[in-house]
Amino acid sequence: MGKEKSNNQNRTLHTTRLLNASVDLVWEMWSNPEHIESWWGPNGFTNTIHKMDFHENGEWNLTMHGPDGTNYPNRSIFKEIIPFEKIVLEHFNPHFIATILFQTKENKTLLDWSMLFDTTEMHDIVVKTHKADKGQQENLDKLESYLSNKI
DSSP states (O other): OHHHHHHHHHTEEEEEEEESSOHHHHHHHHHOHHHHHHHOSSTTOEEEEEEEOOSTTOEEEEEEEOTTSOEEEEEEEEEEEETTTEEEEEEETTTEEEEEEEEEETTEEEEEEEEEESSHHHHHIIIIITOHHHHHHHHHHHHHHHHHTTO
């Protein structure tokens, strides 16, 4: 069991952030394509959301537009949604399972976001080559900034 946990740690990109907004507002930012399109992605990226069926087994298709003009198509399926508490989605190419947890902490929201990759090698490629760890931090920075304009 300990080996399995260690293996999961080697395959997981994990971030937490205490956001200065209510769970209701943070949830709205994650569940509404009009909002998520405005803050999703690392610095310099913009988005076009083609489809976002925010319900279990619903599909989410978007294209992230990089600052150099490169387009990055993304496809995910929402696997589990517990309103105001949890979103689990399966992302394809690269394949990973993302789990986003929302918890109220004194009128703020503790956001816990993890991405579990199939292999340690895929995790390392995504983190080292594509700097997904930095991108995830920038993504949350953009969410924080976007939230500050909504409060």
